[in-house]
Amino acid sequence: MNQHELIEKASREVAQNKNTVESDPYRLQFHIMPPVGLLNDPNGFIQFEGVYHLFYQWNPFETSHGSKFWGHYTSTDLINWEMKPIALAPSEWFEKNGCYSGSAVEHEGKMVLFYTGNVKDENDNRETYQCMAISDDGITFEKKGPVIHLPEGYTAHFRDPKVWKKDDTWYMVLGAQSVDEQGKVVLYSSSDLKTWNFHGDITGSEMNGLGSFGYMWECPDMFELDGKDVMLVSPQGLEPEGDLYQNLFQAGYFVGKLSYDTPFYKHGTFTELDRGFDFYAPQTTVDEKGRRLLFAWMGITDENEKYQPTIKKGWIHAMTLPRVLSLKGEQVYQQPVEELQQMRKDEVSYDDVQIRTIDVTLKGIEGTSLELLLEEIQCENGSFEIRFRGDARFIFSEKEQKMSLYRKSFKDGSLESRHCQIDEINKLQIFLDTSSVEIFVNDGAEVFTARYYPEVENESITFSADTMVHFQLKKWNLEHSKLNKGK
Template sequence: MTDNEKKLIQQAEDKVKECESKVESDPHRLTYHLMAPVGLINDPNGWIQWRGTYHMFYQWNPFDTGHGAKFWGHYTSKDLVNWKHEKIALSPSEWYEKNGCYSGSAVDLDGKLTLFYTGNVKDEEGNRESYQCVAQSVDGIHFEKKGPVIAELPEGYTAHFRDPKVWKEQGEWYMVIGAQTKDLKGHALLYRSEDGKSWSFLGPVAGSGVPPLHDFGYMWECPDLFSLEDKKVLIVSPQGLQPEGMHYHNTYQAGYFIGELDLAAPKFHHGAFDELDRGFEFYAPQTTVDEKGRRIMIGWMGVPEQQEDLHPTIENGWIHCLTLPRELKRKGCRLIQVPVDDLEALRSGEVSVEKATVEHQGVTFEGVSGDTLEIEIRDFTNLPAYFEIEFRREARLIYDREARVMTFERKSFANRLTERRQCHLEELRSLRIFLDTSSAELFVNGGEEVFTARYFPGPHEKNIQFSSSEPTSFSLKKWTLGL
């Protein structure tokens, strides 16, 4: 470890101690989601289960609630429920990363936990350079930087060239990188290596202007290319999509393509793009396969440049969090997201209502309230034309059966006006709802649709109310969540 690295890490640790009391006293601080101890958290990085332990690294600016020269923070867990905050994994200490250790991934390379990440460098005029870098660890905690393994941009691309996701297939290593062409089109680029150290550029596998796509964003961030059952899935976060009907209403999007990958061409033959999440805050997700064979995804519960400076937690020195871990499954040409079974360990105090009946507006059920809870609803009888659940007077989930539209509304933390996100939904069969002190993750019809959002109720607002246009009933279970 260099002297500069030691210095930066010490400064970050000092900042954590300085702000600990203020941060932890915030009533909006979450209870069962991963957060940074201070400052800003954004993309999940290096998501892997290695030697029986889950490792979640994350983009972190410890010195400010805005974006800056990012570190890699680090959590570990044996069970996806109990997490330990580890030592800082990476700091922007070297010449090739001096303006930030940007996003990347993790693999086991030669028996070492190996991080691939983007080193971000800017000069005084703001001109950018990007390097794909490596750091390795024999114990999973202390990392030795090896420097850049890709130091040159491919011809025709700008320095917006980042977020390497690495995997092994057919005995060789592959890396997919988010990139931007000089004519401002977002691409996912593919590299190959025999040893994980020397890399060859193969070309774009998909992107804006690459058939079958026309214009589809000026930059593709955080690509993740993997197998799921007998298909390939490319998850990507395109920037520059314009709203279309109910789609693309966040500043930037996160979604996926399903298809077939021709490694020789290279070419990803894919279908249409679909958003992973219909809510307000979801971006830069990353997946891994664990020892049980599950493809597990975690995302950032935030969106860059989307009113970040107006979050109410900023006054207490922190912002954003990560989502719950979700197992990905495939149903035809759709991805299904299911909260991992491990999360059931968070449950206590079950309340069960076999036939919960709603005949009017504002119905409550005894014991079905709180700020950190899970609600499961299924087996509707006489689903009404209009069905609504209000969360702590701050947000609402509404199903309009006649229009076949699901709507999630909240009071904007920016101006307190009502804002909404929507999706088409043929029928409502079930709901699984996770509420934390200032977050909501809503899984519709077994995870066929998902809404993720931050919301900021008053700390004493705990009521959950149900309304319907006609009498209806359903089975309902509620648990308090927490360690």
């Protein structure tokens, strides 16, 4: 099919499934979701002519990972999003099995997309091409075809171009797998976005003192924060180490310095960006306010993905809330963008909550789409728990200096958990949506993100403690976003 025919087919799929999808009680109220089918990686995140554009990997025809399109939403406020026409459909020879992840830049008043064209032959052998598409208005794109072909020394797992400009030169990092199956990040440079010079690996498994560190590094993103070069990356193939690396695939960051002359990226240790169950393939941009903003896929590909209950209604997965990044020392902090405060309504406030028993409820502290803010938390050498709608639990143990998030498995209802060490907790900012939770700890020093599926009618939030716990508490119901009102 040509691009027009594929887009028409996808549009029919959206229309035919609209009522079924929107009848799902687990549809989120203020997160980006697919109109039908499967959503995964955020792509091409950019503010262009004052408007935020977020593209996303999308399979409109199934709730599994098939041939990917680039879906497209725009926003002027990072809250209300409007669905735009499909930006890229896999119609050409160089992308016939999927327009895979990539990024966007502005050049000479135009929006330029870079993405990976995925190709498989009848024997399932893979080819990969880094492709370019250009738009005058940020809505309609003209494909220019491949600008980078696979270099020697790498397998066809070579993808996810992220492009930025420094001084007068454009740079691109790509996730890669070397022929000896080690995950790498490679660097290219260009003066015109068309002709690209290959500079080889700048970091990866068996480099920078890492030792063996995954068989494939996906979705790299390089940017500067507070005078240091931060690289986000999603390595595949890390073995669990205690509380670390418990998801099938990880997403995290390095802090260091990129030598553009060598080129080589010297960096410190790898740190996970999120301690929860559902966070992968983060991508950032800088907006007109100078903020480094991040979206991530609030999902992951693993053996339990197929058991998510929304599949029965024809859709799966969502984006995280947009976050602002900052750097304190060698630690990346994530905080929800301040625009989200515009969604707040019906404030309930408690000046001095004291908990010293189990299952305490507070009047007005319940709901399905809300924000909780706990400040000046004092926990006297014991443990403190918040239970969300009877299904998810966040626990902090001061004695063990550990915090934990528990939820029921999608597959069999068993209890599963994620953990993180922390000395103390003094602030929690929690966003609950109908089937998600995002917990920002100590102004975003740590974050837990997860999907969960409580009983629809259960709106309870309870507090428990085995010692005296004090905190100030505010709660707001949150307005539905424009996208989630179906308008």
